[in-house]
Amino acid sequence: MKEMVDGIIGAGGFQMIINIVIILLKIAAVVAVALLHVAYATYWERKVIGHMQVRLGPREVGPFGLFQPFADGIKLFFKEDIIPANADKPLFYLAPVIFFVAALTSLSVLPFFNGFVIANINVGILFLFAMSSLGAYGIVLSGWSSNSKYAFLGGMRSASQIISYEIAMGLSLVGVMMLAGSLNLTDIVKAQQQYPLGVFAIPQILGFFVFVVAAFAETNRLPFDLPEAESELVAGYFTEYSGFRFALFFLGEYTGMLIMSAIAALCFLGGWGLPAFITANVPHILAQVLGLFWFLIKVYAFMFFYYWIRATLPRYRYDQLMAIGWKLLIPLALANIVLTGLVKIWVKGII
């Protein structure tokens, strides 16, 4: 087998094909698990918010309403697909796909446990920024191509919000990059082991604060869900979408939340990193599994924080939103960079 394949495509061809198959399997596993997580994130959100508002949440479909996400998915899949008259059809079709693809592609650089990452690239964090800026196109285009005033206003709001907060988010992560000395997410997690509690959230408390606020704005979640403010804009940029195209936006938004939670867990909360006395005393495989669970617990905690804020805070006004982004978060993030640099030079000087 090996000789035959090598004979056809040259030496090393067999190994290359095996590598490609392994990567494809990894992609299939990550996408399947992430989409299941996204499905149950909607269920979990409805339960959490229900209980916070003294309701019960979904409980009709299956035990405790556990099959509700599937019922929703099937319902959306069979709904009529409506396209507005005078819509720019190619872009109308393309917009949800861009949005969803940008969200899913970001999953490829996230390390879920030690050594498990689809693409271990050196510029992991920058790749995540690039993909989140691509997602903005899905939003602007959906708003413009629907040929609807609500959608257009929602799209414009959302685009300006995402662009403004992307700067704050990027700057807030610069501190992390400086401490870790790398843009690779795996290296960042490993670098955190030497810090108290194995997290960057303590030395980077300013950066963490800016990141959390910016993450809420980036994913269009309350209290910054201006682009889809129901009382003013119906549903914002995806007002005109129905059926499965709407579902793509919905899935993209929740995948975005999952990715933001994962970035917070990896860059500030220590990722899968376990204390040395645990990794030294348990078998390697058990340490990996524990690391995965430790990472997932942090991700879920951050997701819960998203829901908690949604149930607690009212929506900001648009000018307030912009003022917070440009006049508070960006200066804070810049100050954080200067402070981190000074401390790093000072500490090095002592050693």
Next chain:
Amino acid sequence: MLPKLFFGYFAAVITVLSILVVTRRNPVHSVMWMLLLFFNLASMYLFLDAEFIAAIQVIVYAGAILVLFLFVVLLLNLREELKANRFIGSWPAGLIVAAAIMVSMVFAINSFVPGPMGTYSIDYIQKETYTKVLGEVLYTEYLFPFEIASLILLIAIIGAIVLAKKRMRS
């Protein structure tokens, strides 16, 4: 063989996309082809082991500058824009200048002699990671030009704010 194939593919796609960008009637479609063009350019940088430049290309050009383009284009009156001519009257002159530049480029490339190999070989860059090497070179060897460039950008930012403020007052 494979690198040449990839280069040929990207060169062809980039050329086709550039032509698509300038010939579309709908400016929003032009911007979308340009987005695809930027991604192809980024792949070209990746192909040259310049992953940092590739990421920055997507973040800055596709993520910020092109979104601003899109903002401006969205505010145009599309009905008038669709009727207007794609090219201004003097396009043949532009074509001649472009052709002349291309011919001189072909001659220039033919007489190109690669310089001696420096410290920054591909192996060295791959070992040290591209971002780190770029940072070291920028902040030591080329610190002065780098600071001048940042000063020019700062002046441009301040100038933009001053212009916007003046209009608000009147």
